[in-house]
Amino acid sequence: MENILFKISYPAEFHAQTAVECAVKLHPKVINRLDEVERIELTTHESAIRIINKTGPLHNPADRDHCLQYMVAIGLLHGDLTAEHYEESIACDINIDILRDKMQVTENKQYSLDYHDPDKRSIANALQIFFKDNTQTNKIEVQYPLGHSKRREQGLPVLKEKFYNNLTTQLRQTQVDSIFNLCDNQEN
Secondary structure, eight states: OTTOOOOOSOSSOGGGHHHHHHHHHHHHHHGGGGGGEEEEEEEEOHHHHHHHOOOSOOOSHHHHHTOHHHHHHHHHHHSSOOGGGGSHHHHTOHHHHHHHHTEEEEEOHHHHHHHHOTTTOOOOEEEEEEETTSOBOOOEEESSOTTSGGGHHHHHHHHHHHHHHHHHTTSOHHHHHHHHHHHTOTTO
C-alpha cells in the first residue's frame, strides 16, 4: 500500500494532477484578469510532455483528459476540475482554447530525474502566469500530488471523504455508516 498512488483530488491523467493543483491555487489571481494574460509558463517532466502535451482540437472527453493544457485551463477558469468539465457543455467555452494557446510547456530536467528516482517518484509541475502589464503571479510548484505516499497524511482524510461520498450514491445510510465505520477500524 505504501507504493500506491491514490487519485484523490482530480479526475485527471496522473501526470497532470500537480499541474491542476497549481492552476487551482492560481485561480483567484487569474479569474478576473483573463483578458490581461500574456503567457502561461507550465514547467513539467518529460513523461508529461510525451503523454499529455497536446495542441489543436480536442474532440471528446478522452482527448481532454489527456491534454495537460486543457486541464490547467479548467483549473484556472473554474478553480476545480471535475468529470463534468470534460463534457461538451464546458469544453465549448472559448476561454479554454484562448488560455491553451498562451501556454508554453517546458521540461525541467530535475523534475524528469525525480520522476524516475525510486526514492522520490515525484510528479512535479510548476505554473506561472505573466500579464500584459509586466506583472506576474508567483511561480507555484507542487512536487507530489495528493494521494502520493509523500502526502499520505494530507490525503487520507480526503480519500476517506471520497469513499464515504461514493458509498452514499449506492447504499442506504445505515449500510454506508456500517461499511465506513468497519473500514475505518483496522482492528476489525
